Amino acid sequence: MKEKLQSIDNKWLRLVVLAVVFINTAGMVLGYQLLPFDNEQITSGLTIGALFLSEIWNHWKNNSYTESAQIADRILKDDKENKKSRFK
Known part of the structure; x- marks a missing residue:
């Protein structure tokens, strides 16, 4: 289990979270509510x-x-x- 956890590369997860937060923030600044x-x-x-x-x-x-x-x-x-x- 420990080897499996160490082999998980979280760079893609961090990139997805960053993209979602960025898109949501940009939408809020522009006056849109992207998340319900x-x-x-x-x-x-x-x-x-x-x-x-x-x-x-x-x-x-x-x-x-x-x-x-x-x-x-x-x-x-x-x-x-x-x-x-x-x-x-």
Whole structure:
């Protein structure tokens, strides 16, 4: 999975997002409403999206789901216990 995520080149995604934002901004300046949403709906949608992504990110980063992460947790716990016993 990690190799797959590293192989994804996000330059095309960034280009598409930039193009959509640019076209929408240019339309707003010229007096057109290209997206069928008002500012409050966009704000609400972005807030919900940010909340969802931050919840997933925080939950994933603070919990060891993979086997390698669980092994690393055990190694770290053993290392901390060994350091405590050396300094007693």
